[in-house]
Amino acid sequence: MSVKTVVAALSAFIFLIVVATAGAAPRGVDVKDVAKTRAEVRAHWTAERMREAVPVTPEAQGEQVAPNDTTAEPPPADTDLAPAAPAPTSFPFSSGEYQGDYPGTYGRVFFTDDGIDYVCSGTAINSQNRSVVWTAGHCVNDGPGAFHTNWMFIPAYRDGVRPYGTWTARELLTTNGWGQRGDISYDLGAAVMSASGGVALNDAVGGLGIAFDAPREQTYTAFGYPAAPPFTGERLRTCTSAYGASDPGTVPSTMAIGCDMTGGASGGGWVVGNAVHSVVSYGYGDQPNVIYGPYQSTEARALFDAAAAR
Numbered sequence: 001m002s003v004k005t006v007v008a009a010l011s012a013f014i015f016l017i018v019v020a021t022a023g024a025a026p027r028g029v030d031v032k033d034v035a036k037t038r039a040e041v042r043a044h045w046t047a048e049r050m051r052e053a054v055p056v057t058p059e060a061q062g063e064q065v066a067p068n069d070t071t072a073e074p075p076p077a078d079t080d081l082a083p084a085a086p087a088p089t090s091f092p093f094s095s096g097e098y099q100g101d102y103p104g105t106y107g108r109v110f111f112t113d114d115g116i117d118y119v120c121s122g123t124a125i126n127s128q129n130r131s132v133v134w135t136a137g138h139c140v141n142d143g144p145g146a147f148h149t150n151w152m153f154i155p156a157y158r159d160g161v162r163p164y165g166t167w168t169a170r171e172l173l174t175t176n177g178w179g180q181r182g183d184i185s186y187d188l189g190a191a192v193m194s195a196s197g198g199v200a201l202n203d204a205v206g207g208l209g210i211a212f213d214a215p216r217e218q219t220y221t222a223f224g225y226p227a228a229p230p231f232t233g234e235r236l237r238t239c240t241s242a243y244g245a246s247d248p249g250t251v252p253s254t255m256a257i258g259c260d261m262t263g264g265a266s267g268g269g270w271v272v273g274n275a276v277h278s279v280v281s282y283g284y285g286d287q288p289n290v291i292y293g294p295y296q297s298t299e300a301r302a303l304f305d306a307a308a309a310r
Contacts, residue, residue, distance in 0.1 A: 026306040028299055030179035032147035032172045038194050041168040044150045045110055050160070053110055053117040055227040055263030056138060094289075095226070095237040095261050102156035102236050104164045104205025108225045109139055109267060111148040119233055121224040121268035122153055122191070123276055126207035127308035130200035133169075133191045134210065134304070135267030136279050137178030140189035144182045147172045151191055155205045157225065159234050164205050167193045173307050175299045185250045187281045187294050189267070190307035209275035212301045216255055217243045222291065224268025224280050226261040233264045239291075247292055254281065254292045261291060 034041075098106075109120040120139035125132045133153050141147050151169035154162050169191040177186025193201045201207070221240045227233025239259030246253035255278060257270070269276035270293050278293030294300070 026302065028176050028302040029306040030141065030147075030174050030176060031306065031310075032141075034149075034151065034168075034170050034172065036149065038168045041150050041152055042166055044112070045152055045166075047160075049117050050110060053119045055119055055233065056266050095222075095239040095259055098223070098236040098238055102158055102163070104155040105208050106223045106236055106269070107133070107153050107155040107164075107205075108157035108233065109133070109135060110150070110152045110154070111139065112150040113142065113146075113148045117150070118148075119225065119227050119264045120266045121264065121280065123223070123269035123271075123279075124153075124155065124201055124205050124207045125210050125276065125304070126202055127304070129192065129308055129310060130202035130207075131193045131195070132207075132304070132307045133167075133193060133201070134269060134276055134279065135189045135191065136281050137174040137187040137189040138281075139267040140172040140191060141174045141179050142182075143174070143178045143187070144180050147174075153191065153193060153201075155201075156236075157234075158236065165196050167196055167201055170194045171307075171310050173303060173310075175303050177299060184282060184292075185252050185254055185294055186299050188279065188296070188300050188303055190303055192307055192310045208269065208271065209273075210296070210304055211272065211275040211277045212296050212298075212304075214272070214277055214296070216246070216295065218272050218277070219243075220257050220270040220272055220277060222257065222259050222261065222265070222268055222270045222280055222293075224261050224265025227264025228262035231262055231264065237261060237265070244290065252295055252297065254294050256290050256292050258289055259291045260289045265291075 105124045109122045122133040122135035125134045153167045155164040171192040174189045175186040177183040225233045241257040244256040265280045268280045270278040281293045
């Protein structure tokens with residue numbers, strides 16, 4: 001066999017391997033290609049549907065703020081999750097509206113699940129493909145179950161205004177822990193956005209960094225668009241809080257901070273410096289003004305790496 005023949009055969013073999021594996025989900029990550037075109041998703045979101053979209057709300061038992069189907073149990077009553085008289089500078093309970101021009105890195109998320117239109121929050125992250133939005137797992141997938149549809153991100157949304165336009169997802173991703181087991185400790189999601197007018201998301205709005213395996217005991221600023229009462233979801237709000245505690249009902253333990261944001265803020269980033277360390281995930285009905293987020297470690301890194309490479 002000639003050298004040319006060997007090289008050709010080897011090249012064909014490598015090509016077959018690439019073709020066979022290019023669409024495969026990375027280990028530890030669930031991936032869904034979006035079937036609808038950008039035009040079809042935008043056509044779905046009429047002004048009326050956007051107004052009527054609802055936040056992810058508690059189920060009838062009323063224990064969780066978000067998502068609907070977390071299985072975590074409330075912590076024991078003697079667990080010091082939220083001190084009775086916290087110092088307002090270290091564990092504030094009230095969120096404030098973001099002041100000044102809204103940064104395009106934070107935005108409002110719209111999606112459809114089982115025929116119902118919902119809202120969440122998300123953050124544009126600097127990435128290899130310049131196109132990743134980081135959010136909660138329950139904002140992309142039922143956990144466990146199907147991926148959502150009509151997924152749209154509006155950076156710097158305010159009172160219906162879209163200063164950076166409208167961005168639609170071409171792929172949705174979540175951790176295996178959330179997508180296959182509904183494990184609240186892995187309630188993380190990502191969306192790879194289609195370009196708009198030939199421009200990638202990061203090139204239009206910028207992006208934040210992302211942190212993994214960072215110290216828990218830090219001061220976080222949570223960003224989100226809470227839409228359940230008393231909020232409307234029309235404006236970006238923030239809470240700045242020191243780390244409160246870990247939820248003993250979760251493994252690995254999720255993190256708690258003081259914040260009064262409600263459903264609709266789900267998926268909003270917890271930021272330290274210029275990096276996202278967690279996202280708004282859930283809360284307990286008997287713990288007002290406390291929200292929980294997953295600790296970003298190995299699984300979160302695998303999710304981000306997968307999304308950034310798509």
